[in-house]
Structures are given as C-alpha cells and as structure tokens.
Amino acid sequence: MSDAKLPVLDFVLSNYKNFNARATRDALLAYWRHISAGGRMFWAVAGAMSSAQLGITLAPAIRAGLIHGLSVTGANLEESLFRLVAHHSYKDFPDYRYFTKGDDTKILADRMRRVTDTSIPEDEAFRAVEKIVVPMWQRATANGERRFWHEYFYEVIQAIEPGAYEGDPEACWLLAAARARLPIVVPGYEDSTFGNIFASYVKTGECHASIVKSGIEYMADFYDRYQELSVGAGIGFFQIGGGIAGDFPICVVPSIKYDLAQPVKPWAYFCQISDSTTSYGSYSGATPNEKITWDKLTETTPMFVIESDATIVAPLVLRALLECKLHPAEAEALIARHGG
8 A cells, every 4th residue: 555645644653753743743643533533623823824824734624624613813814815815915034033123124114014034015915905895894884784803804805806816715724714604713803904904994983893793792602603513523622822812712611611501512622833831821831731720621631732833833734634634544544554
C-alpha cells in the first residue's frame, strides 16, 4: 500500500515523537478519531490568522466538513474578506524586525497598515469594502432590521462578483463558511477596523447601533447552536491563541449548566495552539486543567496544548486532516502501522 496520498500525515507520524511535536501528533490523531466517530469540531481563532492566510487550509477544511462552527475576532472576520478583494495590493515586509520608527511612518504615509511582516492596504481593502457595507447598514437602519455582525459579512462576501476577486476564492475561509452557513460568533466585534467604522456612522447618526445584535445576544443564540452541534458524539474545541475569541464560546457549557439550569454535554475535545506562558491569571496561558474547575472541560476530556506558532502548526494539522478525510481507509492503516 502506498502512502503517497498521505504525505503530511506520514511525515507527522514518522517524525513527531516528543515535546510540542508529540502534542501536535496526538492532538491531530484525537481530532481525527473524534470526527471519524461522528463528532463535530468548533474552532476559536484569535491573532491575525486571516492576514497570515490561514484560509489556504482552513477553507478546504470547512468544505470537507472538518469544522462545524467558529468563534473569530472581528479582525479575522474582516481580514478574510480583505484578502479576497485586495490581495494584490498587500505588501510584505520580511525585514520588519529591523525597521526604524521612520520606516513605519513611511508605511503609514503609503496608506498601509502593517501586521507583523505583511500589511493591509487602506484604500483597496478598508475603503473599498466600506462602500459595500455602509449602504447595508443604512438600509438596515431605515428598515429597523437587526442582524449579527457576521451576517452582514456573510451577505457582503457572497454579493461580490467573482470578477472582483484578487485572492483565490478557494482560500477564503469566510466565503466557505458563508456558503456552508456555518454558525459563527464574533465576540467583541467592536474591536476591529469595521467596528470602528460602524461606530463613526453611529456617531454621525447615519446608522443606528441597534442594527447589530449584541454580544449578549450572540451568547443567547449560541446556547441553541451548541446544543444542536453537540448532538451525538459531541463537539470539540480547537483554539488558536487566547482572549475573547476562545473564552467567550467555551463558557457556553457552564452557562447552560448553571445559569440556564439545563442538561448539557461537555466539550468532547480540547486543543490550544499558543505561545503564551502561564502567568498572573492569563487566560491565553491557562492550562487546560484550570478549565475543569470552571466546568468547561472534564477530567476525561482529551486535552492538548501545543506551545508553538499557529501559522506553522495549524496548516500542518489541517492538511493532514484533509488527507485523512479524503483517504480514510489508507489513513487508518497508516496510523495503525505507526501504533496510533
């Protein structure tokens, strides 16, 4: 039997033996076992993963049924859209570590907004999308409509003509999620470029703040989405980074149990990719065991922490999972040969 169909899985199983490599391998195999048993997986995405083009592997994973819901920052939501419509206008800065303040002032003058080693173009991204989104907000204001933050972006990204794409639509996770009507929560969406833009239109009276449903309404709705997703083999939690993108959705389990006083399944799996250290009550660096005390996880939940760079680890995990999904029998045979 040839392993040519499973090059990434074979590489991981052959080489990832200890330390963070072992955690990556074990988290990958537990993810696959959960999906194979009919389980679902929920992703929490912090950081600047969309600007880092995680959609190259995240979008195919959504289409393949490996991801069943998302919690993302407002920045990750909009930046997936930006990559689709303004990809050619991005600039990369591989030598950013050696920049002076003057270098960054020059980037500002060029109407670019640097995100580590790349940059988002002000006019081609922010202002171009603003021309599409603002009329939607204004119509909603006039009609008294109310929607969740991501629902506006679901409409925008599906309304854009393919001829306007600069990025690869197959690598746009927001487009894949919108087409799949994936459940999404965007906690703290106000902390994003378009959150700021929306606030400016509220300030001038052109839009009403109430046209966007609140974070509290996101949680109230997520109670139902979680119960739906956890039917059967349950739903796991795969987290990149920390902060509100992770803490908001994982709290749904204890809130249903204690605040609603209703029965609820615990999360069926947990993995976090983070380079944050445990320090002074940091959520980003909290060990999974701490979540047991909050009744978010249980002592039998498969738990993994990968202390590494998500831009390296997440694409590797996703590509290996895609191989497993496409060739399940071959994957199971390969895993068995490696003692998985």
